[in-house]
Amino acid sequence: MTDVVARDPSQATAATGTPTRPSRSWTEIGSEIGDRIYSWSITGFAALVPILLLLIFISVGIAAWPALRTFGFTFLTSSDWDPVAGHFGAAPAIYGTIVSSILALVIATPLALGVAVFLSEFAPNWLRGPVAFAVDLLAAVPSVIYGLWGIFVLIPFLREFLMPFLRDTLHLGVLPLFAGPAYGSSMLAAGLILAIMCLPYISAVTREVLMAVPRSQREAAVGLGATRWEVIRDAVIPYARSGIIGGIILGLGRALGETMAVTMLIGNRHEIAASLFAPGYTMASLIANEFSEATGDLHLSALMAVGFVLLLVTFLVNALARWLVWQTAKER
Amino acid sequence: MATAQTTRRGAPSGRQRAVAERTQRSIRRRRARSHVMIGLMYVAAVIATLPLLLIVIHLIRLGASSINLAFFTQTQRPPGEAGGGMANAIVGTLILIGISGIVGLPIGIGAGLYLAEKRATLLATTVRFLADVLNGLPSIVMGIFAWQLLVKPVQHFSALAGGIALGAMMIPMVTRTTEEMVRLVPISLREAALALGYSRWRTSLSIVLRTALGGIVTGALVAMARIAGETAPLLFTALGNQFWSTSLRAPIAALPLQIYNYAISPYDDWHAQAWAAAIVLVGIVFIISLAARVATRRRYGTGD
Numbered sequence: 001m002t003d004v005v006a007r008d009p010s011q012a013t014a015a016t017g018t019p020t021r022p023s024r025s026w027t028e029i030g031s032e033i034g035d036r037i038y039s040w041s042i043t044g045f046a047a048l049v050p051i052l053l054l055l056i057f058i059s060v061g062i063a064a065w066p067a068l069r070t071f072g073f074t075f076l077t078s079s080d081w082d083p084v085a086g087h088f089g090a091a092p093a094i095y096g097t098i099v100s101s102i103l104a105l106v107i108a109t110p111l112a113l114g115v116a117v118f119l120s121e122f123a124p125n126w127l128r129g130p131v132a133f134a135v136d137l138l139a140a141v142p143s144v145i146y147g148l149w150g151i152f153v154l155i156p157f158l159r160e161f162l163m164p165f166l167r168d169t170l171h172l173g174v175l176p177l178f179a180g181p182a183y184g185s186s187m188l189a190a191g192l193i194l195a196i197m198c199l200p201y202i203s204a205v206t207r208e209v210l211m212a213v214p215r216s217q218r219e220a221a222v223g224l225g226a227t228r229w230e231v232i233r234d235a236v237i238p239y240a241r242s243g244i245i246g247g248i249i250l251g252l253g254r255a256l257g258e259t260m261a262v263t264m265l266i267g268n269r270h271e272i273a274a275s276l277f278a279p280g281y282t283m284a285s286l287i288a289n290e291f292s293e294a295t296g297d298l299h300l301s302a303l304m305a306v307g308f309v310l311l312l313v314t315f316l317v318n319a320l321a322r323w324l325v326w327q328t329a330k331e332r
Numbered sequence: 333m334a335t336a337q338t339t340r341r342g343a344p345s346g347r348q349r350a351v352a353e354r355t356q357r358s359i360r361r362r363r364a365r366s367h368v369m370i371g372l373m374y375v376a377a378v379i380a381t382l383p384l385l386l387i388v389i390h391l392i393r394l395g396a397s398s399i400n401l402a403f404f405t406q407t408q409r410p411p412g413e414a415g416g417g418m419a420n421a422i423v424g425t426l427i428l429i430g431i432s433g434i435v436g437l438p439i440g441i442g443a444g445l446y447l448a449e450k451r452a453t454l455l456a457t458t459v460r461f462l463a464d465v466l467n468g469l470p471s472i473v474m475g476i477f478a479w480q481l482l483v484k485p486v487q488h489f490s491a492l493a494g495g496i497a498l499g500a501m502m503i504p505m506v507t508r509t510t511e512e513m514v515r516l517v518p519i520s521l522r523e524a525a526l527a528l529g530y531s532r533w534r535t536s537l538s539i540v541l542r543t544a545l546g547g548i549v550t551g552a553l554v555a556m557a558r559i560a561g562e563t564a565p566l567l568f569t570a571l572g573n574q575f576w577s578t579s580l581r582a583p584i585a586a587l588p589l590q591i592y593n594y595a596i597s598p599y600d601d602w603h604a605q606a607w608a609a610a611i612v613l614v615g616i617v618f619i620i621s622l623a624a625r626v627a628t629r630r631r632y633g634t635g636d
Contacts, residue, residue, distance in 0.1 A: 142561020257470020
């Protein structure tokens with residue numbers, strides 16, 4: 001503020017010998033101090049966010065360090081997980097994480113895009129609210145409830161109906177993907193539940209970027225004689241593309257780190273199997289499942305190392321997704 | 333097009349008629365395609381809402397019969413003994429939500445105010461980006477973090493560690509919603525307060541923050557609803573407790589943990605209780621979400 005000038009004694013005396021402005025009142029000084037305290041404290045709160053992220057990286061890194069030092073790069077490539085002998089390799093969990101997440105995206109993406117386009121372009125007004133609300137509610141259902149539902153509803157359905165149907169009725173059993181006994185608890189079950197869980201995230205982001213597409217874009221396409229579908233395909237979706245891809249990657253981030261439902265459904269077996277009907281493991285489910293039973297320090301540290309890999313991967317995926325969504329939003 | 337040509341130039345030649353027919357066919361094809369795609373979108377909407385419907389139906393069908401007075405007043409019985417309830421888990425969940433609010437809300441709201449007021453600084457851009465990234469990090473990572481920092485050094489699991497882990501998860505969500513809500517406050521309101529001689533900090537706290545309060549409360553409640561059902565971080569921190577405990581320094585029971593343990597147990601009684609607990613948990617989440625809606629409505633209602 002300009003008060004600084006008045007406070008400067010050399011300036012005040014140099015001109016006339018008397019102060020150029022009346023001395024400041026206590027209220028003024030008080031509010032300036034208040035402003036400074038306020039400014040510092042909100043800056044401090046804001047700074048806590050990067051500090052929190054840094055603390056997470058450091059603490060998980062420290063916990064993971066003994067295992068990472070012992071096994072080095074082979075930790076990522078070895079399938080050997082033997083707590084008794086002290087050998088740990090995370091390859092099956094990494095494989096399972098990738099396969100279950102990709103499976104989830106393959107199922108969820110077309111549905112989520114369909115719902116998002118439906119809600120932003122086609123839905124009659126009376127339907128828009130309820131459907132949007134129902135899809136948003138899917139994101140609010142706790143993960144553990146998806147797990148509970150999966151164990152008692154989805155798994156019996158898979159075991160008794162969907163798996164035999166795919167394998168025998170459609171004769172897809174000749175493919176390695178759909179071969180083998182139908183256990184129920186499987187990569188397929190995990191992928192399906194993950195698809196349900198990441199669908200609302202993808203559709204919410206997609207809806208948001210579709211709303212950001214200017215009206216003129218649609219009107220121009222209509223003016224050229226496009227059908228309603230062609231307007232979407234040729235004018236709206238290309239405009240929103242990077243945001244939509246960002247939304248899908250955001251869904252991927254959710255699927256990679258999802259823990260409880262997957263732990264309850266994937267079967268928790270430390271093995272890389274070609275079939276989606278076979279049980280598997282993901283990084284998150286491995287940590288959740290073995291943490292309470294980890295006895296040796298190295299075993300515990302190996303689990304933390306899996307956590308560190310998960311943290312690194314999800315950090316990068318989320319950063320990429322955010323960047324893509326921001327790119328689109330900026331053009332608004 | 334075809335009709336325009338015929339009226340202008342008299343009878344169409346054979347070639348013109350062929351072109352017109354082709355155009356008509358193409359338009360019909362494109363229209364049909366459009367109808368099919370729109371139909372598929374309706375199908376997508378139906379399939380996407382189906383899981384929610386199924387989950388709600390199964391929750392009510394399998395859990396409602398186990399909800400009785402004992403469920404809310406008693407604690408866990410040994411397996412094989414019918415009855416018992418989840419009073420400790422319900423109270424535990426409420427305590428954990430409370431701690432996480434105390435930890436997460438001030439930091440989140442403070443950081444959100446910073447983002448809204450110093451929009452373009454390097455720190456603001458960084459914090460905004462990192463808050464979004466932090467929001468997407470797996471909750472199990474938060475659990476490991478809290479375990480390493482708060483459980484391992486003191487050698488025992490505690491409610492406090494669980495609450496702090498959940499509170500840390502709330503921070504990025506509350507930060508971003510607060511920023512959005514404060515940004516909605518018209519700049520003229522801020523200018524009016526400053527012109528009346530309000531200091532900047534009083535303008536921010538008693539004019540801007542109060543105007544945005546409804547929205548901020550909504551954001552806070554939505555964040556609370558989301559962390560209320562979190563399980564993974566609690567495996568590493570609050571751990572769960574079979575018995576009645578309200579101590580912050582000891583392991584504490586929580587509904588999500590109880591649902592997990594009961595669901596993977598081999599006992600039918602416990603399975604039924606897990607479904608009942610799921611109803612109660614969804615009920616808590618629903619009530620908090622409903623409160624969020626009411627808070628939003630009041631904001632628009634008073635119009636101040």
